[in-house]
Amino acid sequence: MQKKLNIGLLIVIFILLAVPFVVPNSFYLDLAIRMAINAMIVLGLNLLIGFAGQISLGHAGFLGIGAYASAVLPTHFGWHPLLAMLGGCVITGILAALVARPIFKLKGHYLAMATLGLGIIINITLRNEAQWTGGPDGMPVPPMSLFGTEIYSDKTWYWIVAALLVIAVWASQNLIDSPFGRALRALHGSEVASQVVGVNVVRYKVSIFVLSAVFASLMGSITAHYIGFVSPNFADFFHSIELVTMVVVGGMASVFGSLVGAVLLTALPQALTSFEGWETVVFGAILMGFMIFLPKGIVPTLAAKFGKGE
């Protein structure tokens, strides 16, 4: 346990180091960046869904808040992009904490409905506050600047995102194998049992909800700066569903499952371009197929098959 080599993390680092040298052109580098960003969102979401057993169908809303904070605050108020990014996280954190308490009095379908509603409210707000957000057309995002230099090149973005991903994987692993993580998994396994050993279940659910929301917000900001443009589609309901699908396909309660799910389903739309306009339907079909035939997701199923845990 203690001295065991973290092979999974090493593999991730190796792949991330190799990618820029093997991708044939910038199209694939762009794809890799988006995969890595999605992987981080899904890591956070999997802590909530897979480990703590709480659903959220509104996470794209938090992503949207982060993205728009990075667009609106520098454009209209002249904030430094990093400060705006932090601002997005704070707004998201406060909003998530405020709504989480009443939301987590609910369970199962009701929780799903409440988070779905929250995501839709955020989306509508972004669409309607056109004087700030550009409405349905979206708005451009000023470039990110670090240490006085503005970041434009995909290569630079790639290394930033890759470094963040390594940290995110490492931190998630640590978190899961800690008293905090055990309490989360315990309340998933048996809420009443975790309560009687002293776990304040509402507080834990709220914490992990806020954490995963802030994660999404941060990634929303990064995506916004990377693409240079935001639109309400960031916060779209279907985007929330996509994120949940990544969790399910990769594997609930699996760190590496989150990565696999994000990578596969980010690549999928490229493969599905011939289904133009029907991608969402295909996504839905995939989600259903996994629920029926591979409910544990890819990585846990493989792990069970080859007799090795994470």
Added chain:
Amino acid sequence: MALLEVKDLSIHFGGVKAVQNVSFSIDQGIVYSVIGPNGAGKTTLFNLITGVYKPTTGEIRLDGEAIHGKSPDQLAERGMARTFQNLQICMNMSAVENVMVGAHLRLDRNLFKAALRLPGLRRRDAELRAEATQLMHFVGLDAYVNERADAMPYGALKRLEIARALAMKPRIIFLDEPAAGLNPRETIEVDHLVRKVADSGITVVLVEHDMKMVMNLSDRILVLDYGKKLAEGSGAEVRNNPDVIAAYLGAHA
């Protein structure tokens, strides 16, 4: 002074009076059993005392402090542990992790320290794992330390619940039918285990249908019937109480 005092405790579910005006007190360090026919309100009583249900009326005091209306996690902080009649094991975790969860309140649960893998926290976690392994030895589950909980047999899970409760280092432990569904040999093992727990200084409150085990272990026994207190006393007193005999064997009018 008694460790636990229960006074005029009642709970109503709609028209059903599951527990009615029950009063008793439990002294520190004894084994106290609650018996009664099925549906007498024994598990409901446990749920009331451990904060899973809120009483309709009445009061509960632990070491003089009023604890009725407090949540289960607040009661856990005050040294109250319990097991469940129908298992409440976290099947998504390993056996030893289930025990480690029992030590939740004794640990630094800080999210950020955990995410950063701070050395102090890791060391404490390793110590805890060793402690949990030892507890599994104490309850006789050495063979299952690294097993996934969902791969363990029923009898082992019953004892795993006891190990988890002990990991809390409780002052008082509520065991809800620890021998239910076990074969005679396993029942004897649990009997010995409960004795060992009591000998370690923890006050034990036991709900159990196995009368041999109850008579063997208990210092005092409370008999419930239809949610009411029927009798209380030592094993011999309870056994010879005509009301108790009537409730168990059917009254001759």
